Amino acid sequence: MTALSADKLTVRRGGATLLDGLSLSLGPTGSVAVIGPNGAGKSTLLKVLAGIESPTSGRILLGDRDLATLSHATRAHSIGFVPQHFDPHWDLSVAELVQLGAERGERVPQSAVDATIASFELEGLGARRWSTLSGGERARVLLATVLVVDPPVLLADEPAASLDIRHRLDVIQALAARGRERLSVVVVHDLDLAFASFDRVVLIDRGKVVADAAAADLIDDPRLDAAFGVRFERLKVDDGWLLRARRT
Numbered sequence: 096m097t098a099l100s101a102d103k104l105t106v107r108r109g110g111a112t113l114l115d116g117l118s119l120s121l122g123p124t125g126s127v128a129v130i131g132p133n134g135a136g137k138s139t140l141l142k143v144l145a146g147i148e149s150p151t152s153g154r155i156l157l158g159d160r161d162l163a164t165l166s167h168a169t170r171a172h173s174i175g176f177v178p179q180h181f182d183p184h185w186d187l188s189v190a191e192l193v194q195l196g197a198e199r200g201e202r203v204p205q206s207a208v209d210a211t212i213a214s215f216e217l218e219g220l221g222a223r224r225w226s227t228l229s230g231g232e233r234a235r236v237l238l239a240t241v242l243v244v245d246p247p248v249l250l251a252d253e254p255a256a257s258l259d260i261r262h263r264l265d266v267i268q269a270l271a272a273r274g275r276e277r278l279s280v281v282v283v284h285d286l287d288l289a290f291a292s293f294d295r296v297v298l299i300d301r302g303k304v305v306a307d308a309a310a311a312d313l314i315d316d317p318r319l320d321a322a323f324g325v326r327f328e329r330l331k332v333d334d335g336w337l338l339r340a341r342r343t
Contacts, residue, residue: 098120098121098122098123098156098157098158098278099121099144099155099156099157099174099248099278099280100118100119100120100121100155100156101117101118101119101120101140101143101144101153101154101155102118102153102154102155102156103116103117103118103152103153103154104116104117104118104140104143104150104152104153104154104155105117105150105151105152105153106136106139106143106148106150106151106302107151112302113136113139113302114136114139114140114143114150114302114303115136115301115302115303116153116303117136117140117153117299117302117303117304118153118304119140119297119304119307121278121280122278123247123278124274124275124276124277124278125274125278125279125294125295126270126271126272126273126274126275126279126281126292126293126294126295127274127278127279127280127281127293127294127295127296127297128271128281128282128283128289128290128292128293128295128296128297128310129141129280129281129282129283129296129297129299130282130283130286130289130296130297130298130299131298131299131300131322132300132322132323132324135299135300135301135302135322136299136301136302136303137252137282137299138179138252138282139302140299141176141250141251141252141280141282142176142178143155144174144250144280145170145174145176145250146162146163146165146170146174147176149163157170157173157174157248171199172199172201172244172246173246173247173248174246174247174248174249174250175241175242175244175246175248175249175250176241176250176251177237177238177241177249177250177251177252177254178237178252179252179253179256179282181233181237182225183225186224186225186226187224187225188221188222188223188224188225189217189220189221189222189223189225189228189236190221190222192225192236192240193208193211193212193217193236193239193240193243194208195240196239196240196241196243196244197243197244199244203243203244207243207245208243211239211242211243212239214239214269215235215236215238215239216235217232217235217236217239220232220236230257231257231258231259231262233257234254234255234256234257234258234262234266235258235262235266237254238251238254238266245277246277247277247278248277248278248280249270249273249277249278249279249280249281250280250281251270251279251280251281251282252282253282253283253284254266254267254270254281255267255283255285255288256284263285263288264288267281267283267285267288267292268292271292271293271294274293274294281293286338287336287337287338289310290310290313290314290335290336290338291310291334291335291336293310294309294310295307295308295309295310296308296309296310296313298313298316298318298319298322300322305318305321305322306318306319306322314329314336314338315329320343323340324343325340325341325342325343326340326341326342326343327339327340327341328340328341
């Protein structure tokens with residue numbers, strides 16, 4: 096079982112502070128939505144947690160090991176990262192991309208590859224090249240490429256942003272459900288989906304964690320309104336809450 100934690104992360108780029116002494120502790124399992132306004136540092140946080148970018152100061156622990164000391168292979172086996180934007184160097188087919196993803200793991204059986212392709216409804220796209228895919232198709236292929244090895248830790252940066260409504264619901268709910276057995280950390284733009292689907296919500300603003308709580312507890316927190324610069328009207332519905340923003 097693998098836990099992931101950030102200890103006093105600071106990231107400075109070109110004179111701007113993107114993360115400002117941020118600390119966060121994530122258990123070996125759990126569904127965690129990361130929310131916040133544009134420019135809050137959400138994407139930077141996930142890249143640093145994945146080891147793709149290095150912090151200016153602070154460290155990441157994967158279990159009890161410093162992430163910076165681990166090999167690229169160990170990171171790839173342990174952490175699956177779904178970026179917000181992805182363009183492969185070569186115009187590979189869907190089947191080739193998913194197979195490359197499977198090669199990050201150890202002896203991923205063909206049955207697991209086939210099951211992953213089916214779960215993202217990609218059966219008819221195997222021969223299609225990346226350049227011919229729509230935005231929604233690309234998002235589903237990227238998720239399949241990362242999840243085919245079933246990594247202990249999943250970090251996904253707005254993975255459903257380009258999907259239609261049905262696929263958006265399916266993907267977000269599936270990633271949240273992974274939290275029952277794995278750690279699933281997802282940057283979510285849609286606040287209603289974040290609070291309805293995930294057990295824990297982390298609110299980031301100006302490079303800091305300003306609130307971190309169970310979704311049911313954070314929904315009424317005034318720090319939510321302050322971070323987004325609006326006044327939220329909370330609407331109770333059968334399966335949770337809906338948020339409607341009003342200008343302050």
